[in-house]
């Protein structure tokens with residue numbers, strides 16, 4: 001049976017949901033090896049979380065270089081595993097880090113790469129939604145390892161227990177992976193809400209909030225949603241860039257996306273138009289966001305949102 | 318012993334030779350379609366990739382902070398683009414913003430190139446050109462992969478400093494640092510030149526070409542090269558050299574607008590009913 005290597009990533013020491021999704025995709029095409037890049041000593045606690053889905057092997061590489069040398073160190077470590085194991089596929093979650101690592105591994109292992117796939121088949125075929133979700137593309141890699149990055153929220157993780165074989169090795173990367181040094185890291189601000197890319201529900205605010213995200217956050221909390229923002233809102237400093245949705249922010253596809261005071265510029269739509277259900281609240285009846293909205297409210301968000309929040313709370317209690 | 322940036326030899330670069338990679342893309346607003354598995358670039362109006370304007374602007378700001386380029390000072394900015402022959406238009410726009418010269422790689426064999434091939438061609442041009450710093454956008458609005466800059470760095474064995482929300486370069490010491498802004502947070506990253514940087518749209522506000530700039534750009538050097546002049550094998554690029562194939566591309570039904578209500582005091586409740594109906598709450 002062919003082997004599929006997935007990169008297992010962790011948020012605050014906990015396995016990312018997106019990584020569990022990769023396990024479910026990988027199992028379609030072969031036996032799954034979960035690769036973990038860990039700080040020295042952190043391996044066992046991380047590996048222990050991979051006793052799920054159909055993981056048959058957990059390979060932990062421990063190195064102090066991962067925190068210091070980011071993408072380059074990760075790419076070198078992963079490339080060495082790909083060269084040694086020659087897996088049929090390497091699956092990584094789509095993120096700035098994930099895509100760059102995939103790109104560097106593709107170059108160093110002479111492999112093809114497909115990014116931002118939303119599906120992956122037993123035949124190693126990837127499905128992508130391109131041109132703002134208007135076209136479905138099926139493609140395949142024809143050379144080397146099939147290196148594919150998959151968007152979070154694309155499959156239900158398989159949480160059935162498994163008993164993988166675990167090995168932990170220490171390593172260090174070569175000088176060429178150390179040309180750039182990460183001096184400090186500031187984690188993203190989430191305000192205790194769900195992670196934007198993994199969230200099933202997202203409520204986003206734009207310039208129309210005029211800087212007051214209170215009603216947006218209140219509805220998000222009633223729904224158990226993540227909060228997102230348009231570029232106008234992040235440019236104004238009302239919300240951090242890490243929560244920007246759109247072409248140069250995150251691409252999300254939750255069950256429900258509520259756009260509040262957002263006009264629906266093409267760059268914003270690029271990040272959210274594959275959401276399953278879209279709701280828009282906007283004062284301007286001609287705002288382009290209404291072209292995609294399953295339910296649009298022409299009105300003042302400061303009047304509409306509190307009513308929605310109260311209604312949601314009442315239904316949930 | 319781990320190698321630290323401070324242990325690296327000082328580069329002693331005084332005149333920074335900057336390459337800015339710019340791509341010509343179909344206008345974001347134009348309808349895009351695939352023909353035989355490849356984006357039909359002829360059918361849409363072509364523009365300079367939005368994000369690459371930020372890369373050009375950042376290059377201009379670096380040189381302006383250290384004496385200038387062209388007639389004003391010792392530094393040089395070369396625009397590099399790979400694409401169809403009309404990619405010279407995108408390069409020309411970058412020249413009109415203030416870059417000094419352009420290299421455009423165009424060759425029939427390049428059509429259908431993937432990121433692997435694109436990075437191969439750009440890296441070759443950069444290797445041939447004696448550059449210290451390469452600045453890219455983070456993403457092309459058509460491919461949307463955000464991988465080309467990291468791949469170029471990988472091929473050149475240069476430091477990769479991508480997703481820069483701010484950039485500082487010291488031409489005398491060769492020190493370079495960025496704040497990397499991604500969904501994983503904000504990192505401070507340091508290295509020595511030579512390096513590849515990609516910039517996010519928060520980094521600056523690109524200038525509009527002035528009338529003088531547009532006129533001056535017409536006289537600047539536009540060096541158009543084909544694969545043979547780069548000594549690159551045509552089999553490693555384009556559709557033949559692409560290591561992924563599109564098996565099919567199907568248009569999805571356009572998303573159509575649904576219910577739209579005008580709030581007269583009760584639209585919030587109607588929205589709640591909609592969410593209940595959709596089993597979302």
Ligand SMILES: Cc1cc2nc3c(=O)[nH]c(=O)nc-3n(C[C@H](O)[C@H](O)[C@H](O)COP(=O)(O)OP(=O)(O)OC[C@H]3O[C@@H](n4cnc5c(N)ncnc54)[C@H](O)[C@@H]3O)c2cc1C
Pocket residue numbers: 205206207208209229230231232233244245246247248249250260261262263264265266267268271281282283284287299300301302367368518
């Ligand atoms: C290279 C590049 C990259 C970009 N990347 C992104 C990106 O990743 N994400 C992104 O979002 N944008 C991005 N943009 C910017 C994008 O083009 C728009 O400028 C931005 O999305 C606008 O944000 P907005 O909808 O919040 O603001 P606006 O377009 O100003 O819209 C505000 C809306 O709020 C409505 N409104 C005002 N008051 C109220 C009220 N009280 N109640 C209800 N509605 C109200 C108005 O009718 C209006 O429709 C990018 C642009 C460029 C050039």
Ligand SMILES: Nc1ncnc2c1ncn2[C@@H]1O[C@H](COP(=O)(O)O)[C@@H](O)[C@H]1O
Pocket residue numbers: 338339340341366368369372397398399400432435439452453454455456457458460461462463464465466
């Ligand atoms: N054909 C090209 N010519 C010049 N630069 C390019 C080309 N393709 C990509 N780039 C550069 O790489 C960046 C990222 O592109 P991508 O990886 O395609 O999203 C762009 O913003 C450009 O700076």
